[in-house]
Amino acid sequence: MTSNRSARRGPAGRRRVGAAAALAAAATLLAAGCTGPAAAPPGGGGATPPGAATGELRVAVISHGTPGDSFWDVVKNGAEAAGRQLGVKVDYNAAADPASQARLVDNAVAQKAGGIVVSMANPDALRDSVRRAVDAGIPVVTINSGEERSQEFGAITHVGQSEGVAGERAGETLRRAGRTNVLCVIHEAGNAGLNQRCEGARKAFGSVRDLQVDISNPTDVQSRIKGALGTDGSIDAVLTLNPQVAANAVSAVRDAGSSAAVATFDLNADVINAIREGRLLFALDQQQYLQGYLPVTFLKLYRDNANTVGGGRPVLTGPGVVDKSNVDTVGSYAGRGTR
Amino acid sequence: MAVVAHTVDERLARTRPLDRLLVRPELGSLLGALAVFAFFSVVTDQFLSAGGVSTWLDDSATLGIMAVAVALLMVGGEFDLSAGVMTASTGLVTAILATQLNWNVWWALLASLVFALVVGALNGWLVMRTGLPSFIVTLGTFLALQGLNLGVTKLVTGTVQVSGMRSTEGYASAGFVFASTVNVGGATFQVSVLWWLGFTAVATWLLLRTRLGNWIFAVGGAATSARQVGVPVVRTKVLLFMTTAAAAWLVGGINVLRYTSVQANQGIGQEFFYIIAAVIGGCLLTGGFGSAVGAAVGALIFGMTRQGIVFAGWNNDWFMLFLGVMLLAAVLVNNAFRRRAERVRR
Structure with a gap:
């Protein structure tokens, strides 16, 4: 927490407004460039079984990491790599504050995401939001923390380390x-x-x-x-x-x-x-790359082949001693x- | 027109309705909100859906309650940096009393309200008594509460969060008042949105229609002159600090009943968002000017932007950049209008 935040009002010249507008435009362009790869068309042959959902799968990954945390960056990399390889669109978002995180889950439900991956550092705060997602028919995989409440909330599996x-x-x-x-x-x-x-x-x-x-x-x-x-x-x-x-x-x-x-x-x-x-x-x-990679894979398999992994037990990604x-x-x- | 202007005293001069609208402090923020709303409605599919609306209204609501209280305080010429942490402190008091000492939730809420009012009064009294800037005094309270939150929580529960509110006595009724939900169009709307609207309405009425409201503008605009014409400066300012603390209690109560748990580090850093929302809503950092509706709209801009960015699916790494740029844009719009407003007033 820095204590020297100050808000200063100064003369806002036209040039500054212009610069701000340019910055906004640049940011938007960057955003467009950074959204992640477009989904690859479903490759290979193989007839789609009747009744299976088709089209692009969109998975929302919602962590409690602070932006810039190196640990969560690896989770994000894992999720995005799986997304690239499987043709799944992965939206990664994070909020350290439990209330904000609950809202991100609500947000994913409103977006009708095809699957939700959520880390539960504070399971109580996420309970209602995760339940709403499950009630809306969205498969949920919990990761990293919250193993003991995962099943109770209706998640299909938990990926993490105890x-x-x-x-x-x-x-x-x-x-x-x-x-x-x-x-x-x-x-x-x-x-x-x-x-x-x-x-x-x-x-x-x-x-x-x-x-x-x-x-x-x-x-x-x-x-x-x-x-x-x-x-x-x-x-x-x-x-x-x-x-x-x-x-x-x-x-x-x-x-x-x-x-x-x-x-x-x-x-x-x-x-x-x-x-x-x-x-x-x-x-x-704890090999957190797997905590990003595996849930996306699991959700893809769940949608395309109705597979569940772990049989109600958590899938452990660690610990390994290095x-x-x-x-x-x-x-x-x-x-x-x-x- | 020119002839009329010569004969009528300038204080009695009639202003055109458009000008009267333009000098409102909240107008800039309203336009900013419209711009943000239009932007995300066009850019994303889900922003306008019932589920989407409920998400960003929910995000705006608790922020809005605090922003309105902080706006009143800022109109009165003071800051409260402890407001964010206070939302956690009040939640923790409620949760500890209810879960550890088995108090009825309503009594626990009452006790935490008393706690909040005492801290608010202490803030106000210290500021008025010492003449130190409220920035410094409440920074002290902010740090002290932060330590108290963690220390007491670990001491009482042995962990860093208090949970188990759901099984306390009186949870059902208190939960209904502070944390119930309404289903509209297949989406879940939080009752906190109503609290936000109600609080904004009361604050607006207070500010614009009562003597206390005049006092608030007076103590923020020119404290010395206000004192000289008989405005109770100390009482008004202490009351404002207590209002902010009470708002923090309301938000703390809403959070603890909704999430049924409180984390010891909750709320830290939120105080700046309250101030920013109030400033977007037209409050001056120097006091004496601002509006409650504006602050509520400022919070709405924040909520819409925060959730809109997620709806748009932009890369999370750039989230703060987007947030900053959009807020800057909103403030620039606001600023342009305030300048115009000042010209009109002259």
């Missing part, structure tokens, strides 16, 4: 690495899934302390982690729940002159490099935004 299980895995791995006191850094105040990760780590590890930071302010993240390390010298491991925060934590550990090891959830190119160079102990990868032993293989894929 946050608690992943947290336990992190705790175990840290314990095996001989660590004794862990700092767990929570970067979004309202996200229940992040708390479950720290809880999981606590369950498997024991001594885990939580630290609350605001991901939109990296300077603050770094100085708070540094502060926590300075206050408690016995902390010998920092567990972050996001790659951007991991980079901040690595700097903070260095600045504090601490010998704590840093481990993180989720991958990006920086994390890969840091693992390669030994600055990060390991990363738990450490020095396998970092080179994974690293080559992270650079292009698919891991």
